Amino acid sequence: MNTLVLAYIYLACAIISEVAGSTFIVKSDGFTKLAPSIAVLVLYSIAFYLLSQVVKVIPLGITYAIWAGVGIILTAIIGVIVFRQALDLAAMIGIALIISGVIVINLFSHTAGH
Template identity: 50%
Template sequence: MTNYLFLAIAIVSEVIATSALKAAEGFTQLVPSIIVAVGYASAFYFLSLTLKTIPVGIAYATWSGVGIVLVSLVGLLFLGQKIDLAGIVGMAMIVGGVLIVNLVSKTGGH
């Protein structure tokens, strides 16, 4: 179960880093730029730990799918971005795909 904890840390780190990119203003703002660098370094480190036990396709599908939804929520809640019905449906399909890959699929060997 530690492998999924590491994957969750990787995802949250990536979401924090991605969310700070706008504030970094092309890496001209020091504090947000540091958050971006540390966030991505942490994300890739913890992703690398998950790959010891989770197949790369499963880990990356989970990382990207959950990351898309979380970054969209950050945009909605904190950055004033809007999500329309088509966006909500699309993200629901992404979440459904991640759940199928992780809970039902036997192709990953997990």
Template identity: 50%
Template sequence: MAFTSPRSPPVPPFVTLVLAILAETIGTTALQASQQFTRPLPSIIVVIGYAAAFYLLSLSLRTFPVGIAYALWSGLGIVFIAAIGFIVFGQRLDWPAVLGIGLILAGILVINVFSTTATH
């Protein structure tokens, strides 16, 4: 008797986009840790992270318009990398940078709450 598994449900569109954002964040964090590609393991993680990020982003384009997908991908990536830079690498931001990141978050909120272009 052959083993058959139940068909798994399709992945919700936002999950694919969130995974793309996480992969990009991991790749960018590893880019800092690679010290200009002089450390092999972080350098490999950069390549894998960015490859996964672009692949997953391309999958999310099946559902999202490119402008919305890229705005969410890049905007949340900026926010996450700024937080990781602060927490992990001790990088400080001045108030204009914090304000700008706050505006990015506000833009993401506006897209998700008010736009009918973004699929929920």
């Protein structure tokens, strides 16, 4: 398999792990509940390990922009769906700008190694 494709697969898995870990932070109730607290540690460890593999292929700035941007979007979606947290217009506009930035990086940046 192409190393760039594998790097993006790892990046997707890192994002999923980070978002799941962030979700368990809420469930851990300030790290007072053992099982969700362990889940946070395990999921964040997986996320950072995978991220360390991605930066061997994709530049750190691009990797982090995609990881953070997509993570923010997915975490906001989970907040709305799972935790019934409302997003105001400013938050939705900000998320739309993040989505735009990730799209621009992936479609137009030669730095991303496409």
